[in-house]
Amino acid sequence: MQIEQYRDSLLLLMVSIAAVNDLATRRIPNRLLCAGLAGALTLHGLSVDPGAALLSALGGMLLGLAIFLPFYLVRGMAAGDVKMMAVVGFFTGPADAFQIVVLTWCAGGVMALLLVVLRSRVRAALVNIGHVLFGLFVPGTKLSDTAPAQSVGSMPYGLAIAFGTIVVLVTHYG
Secondary structure, eight states: OOHHHHHHHHHHHHHHHHHHHHHHHSOOOHHHHHHHHHHHHHHHHTSSSHHHHHHHHHHHHHHHHHHHHHHHHTTSSOHHHHHHHHHHHHHHOHHHHHHHHHHHHHHHHHHHHHHHHHTTOHHHHHHHHHHHHHHHHSTTOOGGGGOOSSOOOOOOHHHHHHHHHHHHHHHHHO
16 A cells, blocks of 8 residues: 555544544544544654645645635634644645545535525624625724624534545545
């Protein structure tokens, strides 16, 4: 088995465990992410060109972090989700990490719509969207002034990240 297959198998295992844990507890354990990061670091180090592999891994990690961190800063996402995407990016490198981000956004959007409708929180969601839009279009508005009126509920975003990751991995072997 090639190093890339071990890396992809480890990534698949990590995102699956994270998704199940996020569904059950709404948390993604730091220990799991650290173990995944250590495994990816080891496997990148054992690759044919470890320097290039590690550089790509850092690029993927920074991309995942840079794209998801703003959502955490506006309280639209939990820190575990941001860390998980950064670790996924470390496994895959920037090109695949970007594809995973796009697929994750699609899956997350569908999940959010389903949860809002199933929880009968459509009105609260529309009010929250109005607050965000107000903050975007009214100059001088502080972020704290645009805080959501009420939460429409938490969402296990680790599941969306796992979905995006699995789809990208399956397309590599399909």
